[in-house]
Amino acid sequence: MVFQQRVKMSDVARTAGVSVATVSKVVNGRYGVARATVERVQQVIHDLGYEASLGAQSLRSHRTNVLGILLAEFEPFSTELLKGASQEVAGSGYQLLAYSSGDGEGAAVGWERRSLARLSGTLIDGAVIVTPTVVETENNFHVVAVDPHTGPSHLPTVDSDNFAGAVLATNYLLSLGHTRIGHISGRTDLMSAQLREAGFRSAMAEAGVPVDERLVRPGGFRIETAAGPAAELLGLADRPTAIFAGNDLSAISTMAVARDMGLCVPDDLSVIGFDNVPESALVNPPLTTIMQPLQRMGAEALRLLVDLIAGVERDTHIRLPTELVIRSSCRPHR
Amino acid sequence: MVFQQRVKMSDVARTAGVSVATVSKVVNGRYGVARATVERVQQVIHDLGYEASLGAQSLRSHRTNVLGILLAEFEPFSTELLKGASQEVAGSGYQLLAYSSGDGEGAAVGWERRSLARLSGTLIDGAVIVTPTVVETENNFHVVAVDPHTGPSHLPTVDSDNFAGAVLATNYLLSLGHTRIGHISGRTDLMSAQLREAGFRSAMAEAGVPVDERLVRPGGFRIETAAGPAAELLGLADRPTAIFAGNDLSAISTMAVARDMGLCVPDDLSVIGFDNVPESALVNPPLTTIMQPLQRMGAEALRLLVDLIAGVERDTHIRLPTELVIRSSCRPHR
DNA sequence: ATCGGTATCGATAACGTTTTCGAATCGGCG
DNA sequence: CGCCGATTCGAAAACGTTATCGATACCGAT
Numbered sequence A, B: 001m002v003f004q005q006r007v008k009m010s011d012v013a014r015t016a017g018v019s020v021a022t023v024s025k026v027v028n029g030r031y032g033v034a035r036a037t038v039e040r041v042q043q044v045i046h047d048l049g050y051e052a053s054l055g056a057q058s059l060r061s062h063r064t065n066v067l068g069i070l071l072a073e074f075e076p077f078s079t080e081l082l083k084g085a086s087q088e089v090a091g092s093g094y095q096l097l098a099y100s101s102g103d104g105e106g107a108a109v110g111w112e113r114r115s116l117a118r119l120s121g122t123l124i125d126g127a128v129i130v131t132p133t134v135v136e137t138e139n140n141f142h143v144v145a146v147d148p149h150t151g152p153s154h155l156p157t158v159d160s161d162n163f164a165g166a167v168l169a170t171n172y173l174l175s176l177g178h179t180r181i182g183h184i185s186g187r188t189d190l191m192s193a194q195l196r197e198a199g200f201r202s203a204m205a206e207a208g209v210p211v212d213e214r215l216v217r218p219g220g221f222r223i224e225t226a227a228g229p230a231a232e233l234l235g236l237a238d239r240p241t242a243i244f245a246g247n248d249l250s251a252i253s254t255m256a257v258a259r260d261m262g263l264c265v266p267d268d269l270s271v272i273g274f275d276n277v278p279e280s281a282l283v284n285p286p287l288t289t290i291m292q293p294l295q296r297m298g299a300e301a302l303r304l305l306v307d308l309i310a311g312v313e314r315d316t317h318i319r320l321p322t323e324l325v326i327r328s329s330c331r332p333h334r
Numbered sequence C: 001a002t003c004g005g006t007a008t009c010g011a012t013a014a015c016g017t018t019t020t021c022g023a024a025t026c027g028g029c030g
Numbered sequence D: 001c002g003c004c005g006a007t008t009c010g011a012a013a014a015c016g017t018t019a020t021c022g023a024t025a026c027c028g029a030t
Helices: A009-016 A020-028 A035-048 A054-061 A076-089 A111-119 A162-175 A191-206 A223-235 A248-260 A294-310 B009-016 B020-028 B035-048 B054-061 B076-089 B111-119 B162-175 B191-206 B223-235 B248-260 B294-310
Strands: A066-071 A095-100 A126-130 A142-146 A157-160 A181-185 A216-218 A242-245 A270-275 A288-291 A317-320 A323-325 B066-071 B095-100 B126-130 B142-146 B157-160 B181-185 B216-218 B242-245 B270-275 B288-291 B317-320 B323-325
Touching: A009 A020, A009 A035, A020 A035, A054 B054, A066 A076, A066 A111, A066 A294, A076 A095, A076 A126, A076 A248, A076 A294, A076 B076, A111 A126, A126 A294, A142 A294, A157 A162, A157 A191, A157 A294, A162 A181, A162 A191, A162 A242, A162 A270, A162 A288, A162 A323, A181 A191, A181 A223, A216 A223, A223 A242, A223 A248, A242 A248, A248 A270, A294 A317, B009 B020, B009 B035, B020 B035, B066 B076, B066 B111, B066 B294, B076 B095, B076 B126, B076 B248, B076 B294, B111 B126, B126 B294, B142 B294, B157 B162, B157 B294, B162 B181, B162 B191, B162 B242, B162 B270, B162 B288, B162 B323, B181 B191, B181 B223, B216 B223, B223 B242, B223 B248, B242 B248, B248 B270, B294 B317
Parallel strands: A066 A095, A066 A126, A126 A142, A142 A157, A157 A317, A181 A216, A181 A242, A242 A270, A270 A288, B066 B095, B066 B126, B126 B142, B142 B157, B157 B317, B181 B216, B181 B242, B242 B270, B270 B288
Antiparallel strands: A095 B095, A288 A323, B288 B323
16 A cells, blocks of 8 residues: 655665765675664665665676576476576575566577577576577676577587487387387477487487388477477378377377377377476376476576586586386387 | 677667667657668667667666566466466567566565565566565556455455355365365465465355364465474374365375375375366376466466556456366265 | 758766765874 | 874766757758
8 A cells, every 4th residue: 555656775865864875885785884874774774665776786787696597488398497497596695587588489589699688787697598599698698508509509508318318218119119100300400309309310220220201200399380290290191100209298299189180099109208397297198208307407507507607617518317207108019 | 609798779879870869769669760770770780689778778768568477486386377477478569577586485575575676667567476465566567466465455466266166175075075174274364375264164164064173274385384284183183084275285295294194095084275286186196176277367467467557447356266176185084 | 042840860868776986084193 | 283094975977778859951932
């Protein structure tokens, strides 16, 4: 019910009978202000409920003690990373700001660069960027990338062992007797997607099973974009008996398409995913998948970022292990 | 690999051979600049990759086209709301910034007020606040509350029908033959917690079953805070045969405590939750609960906020229905 | 030529904070 | 009593942007 204007530093200064400069010193704990004055100003600050304006603060000092995490959207993958990062930030002295491009559908490339330019140097002290396609770093500003785009980059990075995970998934399908295995690959600009496809091909070659190129199609890592390729694959006269989807969302999409076409998973078609997002345990049938420790990846990324800002010398590339999680979406080939 | 300073408006102005004022007009699409100039400036903006500084922009104009959503932490409840809000924001012309108090444990009361003071008027044009305990609105700044604190408030609000949901839950347990029903209530400062307890008492009274006051304990809506009360309840000589937990996290905590004490859910103890967060379907046994449409609540809150800023006349209190979701954590009383 | 009216543009003052640096005060000591 | 160093404070400039408003250029009409 209190209907008041934002209280600014000059208000505090006036009621405390000092100058804004002095208030600023008190707020930031700078040296050179008398004991009595400090206490009086702090009292006024408390009484008036003063809070520094983030915008003005950062505009002047280029330091806000706020870190950002940039996501294209709040899909399950990013949300899990966010949870991990959020837990890690507690007690670090920083606060966390999650920024979504909001682009949703169109997802204009380069949103990370634009958002970063908008926030860096004027709002946040550093950022972790999830699945960035464009990496470009201004000096004196730290970013770490999670699951970055392809191509050479010396950005500090956190990811999981995508290649090994893909080998795990493929070998599992092979061990069930499948040989006509399809692969719905991910966003071609993502390192992880390329490594998963490479792992798939490697495992197939290792087993001496040739890859039918018609069974490998890009699915874009999203439910909507994967549906088309999945339908094409399943529409083939000699359709695959198993599909290794590039991520869980593609796998879920594939299962939906299969159902629509009258196919039963896992009886008519085995499906394995990648990520182990919470949703994968909820779908029917529960999805067999490759787990990457998403929350831990988020936590590691945040800790790495904090260390970088603090100037700590440490390894700037973290790779976490993957693991096979067996549920009910795969069955031996008859 | 490009290693460059942040490019500012004056840089654009210099290379385009105009003044910063003109650049500003071009950026904001103001009237009064020649066609040719507009194009030239836009070209330079694109070439240099200029992006306005959020801080400076908002400091001066008090308008950023950015909305905030304030969460105490990224637990499941808030995360679902966030997803809903995030989907709704696409295409609204705004961008969404999620802010977590980061307080995690201690969760100092009034974090919403402090964060809001920090962000409002200098960073965001409006905010939706999840489970706020302190409501205080500055003029010319819009906020909408989701699941707000108790006490009178004329804040625009989105919530679900907590009372009816609690009646649903209680009646379900009663219909299974339970009469010794315990209730682990929620954060006592939250409207939703009070309404759920009231619904519980109302349904019990309606059925003519007296409430044993020793079986009603506050659990704080969190896994850690609910464990103690749950243990006390289950340690009673005449322990309850069923527990209506104030939310899913309390219910999950209760099930864990029960397991530790050698009790089997649902055979020795029926447990029902509230919220239907995704986790409730993952636990073992899957949790029977009351669903509130969390994502939709987030979406409605965001739409309401946008409308308020735009000055649209509309209903400022939205209440969504709840629903019983039967899974496997309840069983008829023998 | 002169004039009035439109376009187009740029100086400049804010916005709320931090930081530098000089001014003022005070106590102690010669 | 005069001087000096230490302490405490405030004036003012900067940060990058937007908004106001006056200056200039140009046009056609008298």
